[in-house]
Amino acid sequence: KAGVTQTPRYLIKTRGQQVTLSCSPISGHRSVSWYQQTPGQGLQFLFEYFSETQRNKGNFPGRFSGRQFSNSRSEMNVSTLELGDSALYLCASSLGDRRDIQYFGAGTRLSVL
Amino acid sequence: GESVGLHLPTLSVQEGDNSIINCAYSNSASDYFIWYKQESGKGPQFIIDIRSNMDKRQGQRVTVLLNKTVKHLSLQIAATQPGDSAVYFCAETAGGGNKLTFGTGTQLKVEL
Numbered sequence: 680k681a682g683v684t685q686t687p688r689y690l691i692k693t694r695g696q697q698v699t700l701s702c703s704p705i706s707g708h709r710s711v712s713w714y715q716q717t718p719g720q721g722l723q724f725l726f727e728y729f730s731e732t733q734r735n736k737g738n739f740p741g742r743f744s745g746r747q748f749s750n751s752r753s754e755m756n757v758s759t760l761e762l763g764d765s766a767l768y769l770c771a772s773s774l775g776d777r778r779d780i781q782y783f784g785a786g787t788r789l790s791v792l
Numbered sequence: 793g794e795s796v797g798l799h800l801p802t803l804s805v806q807e808g809d810n811s812i813i814n815c816a817y818s819n820s821a822s823d824y825f826i827w828y829k830q831e832s833g834k835g836p837q838f839i840i841d842i843r844s845n846m847d848k849r850q851g852q853r854v855t856v857l858l859n860k861t862v863k864h865l866s867l868q869i870a871a872t873q874p875g876d877s878a879v880y881f882c883a884e885t886a887g888g889g890n891k892l893t894f895g896t897g898t899q900l901k902v903e904l
Contacts, residue, residue, distance in 0.1 A: 683835075712890050722836075722881065722894035735891045769835050777890050778824045778843065783835035 681706065683772050683784035691790045697758040700787045704751050704772030710734075711753040712781060713745060716767040725768075728753050729775055757789075765791045800879065802899040811869040813898045815882030818863060822884035826892070827856060827867045831878045839867070839880075869900075877902045 684703040692698050704711050712735075713725040724737040728747035745755040751772075757764055767788050771781035805811045817825070823844035828836035842849045842856045842865075849856050855868040865882050879899050883892040 710890050712892070714892075714894075721896050722883075722892075724891045724893070727890045729890075737891070771835075771890075771892075773890055775890075777885055777887075778841075779890075780826070780838050780841060781890060781892060782838060783828075785833075785835045 683770055683782055685768075685770050685784035685787050687787060688785065689788045689790075691792060692760050693792050694760055694762060696760050697756065698760060698789060700755045700757075700768055700770075700789075702753045702755070702770030702772075702784060704753070704770075705782055708772035708774055708782075709751055710773045710775045710779070710781075711747055711751065712771045712773075713753070713755050714769045714771065715739070716769055716786070717765075722769070725755070760791045762791050765789060800897050800899045802901060804901045804903060805872050807872060807874060807902055807904050809872055811867075811872045811876070811900060813867045813869075813880050813900065815865040815867075815895045815898075816863060817865060817882070817884050817893075817895070819884060819886050819893070820860075820863065821886040822893075824885045825856070825858060825865050826883045827854075827865075828881045828883060828894075829876075829878045830881065830897075836881060872900075872902050874902045874904065876900060 710729045712727040727735040747753045767786045769786045771783045773779040773781045826841040827839040840851045879897045882895040
């Protein structure tokens with residue numbers, strides 16, 4: 680069974696641009712969650728999508744948004760990039776219940792210049 | 793300017809010794825806990841989980857202990873191997889949805 684796939688693996692953008700990251704969950708998983716990992720703040724929850732609906736949201740500004748498609752694939756968008764958005768963005772998928780194990784992808788490394 | 797990173801506690805152990813990694817949590821409503829291992833350049837990898845109605849759970853070479861009274865979680869790794877070198881995170885969840893709250897992590901270094 681294929682794991683969680685995130686594309687692209689690396690991205691370089693400049694301030695003010697926008698970026699879209701993609702996540703393909705494990706087959707059969709309906710929940711996709713996004714996390715931001717930085718040296719300064721550690722791993723922080725961004726949001727979770729389940730059956731195409733945002734079910735949970737973390738404390739990030741509205742520049743961070745996401746969506747989920749009918750095949751459970753998810754995208755995350757960051758608009759008006761800031762230097763502080765440089766981070767490893769991780770996607771995790773699970774069957775859907777909050778006590779189901781979340782499996783992580785390798786992440787997308789975003790560098791904002 | 794340069795960002796200040798989180799100070800990751802480091803645990804150094806000799807190959808073959810047992811390792812104990814500790815984690816304190818603050819949310820008394822948390823009822824599900826997970827340990828993840830993250831190697832350089834990779835995403836977190838699931839190790840073991842435990843629900844709040846248990847105080848101990850064992851896996852292959854790993855044991856998780858939960859003390860809800862003092863809100864403390866520990867991960868024990870038996871016969872630590874070089875491949876165990878990584879950063880270990882505890883995570884917890886409470887309430888609805890899949891929101892994991894992660895600890896700051898512990899760097900485990902296995903010396904030969």
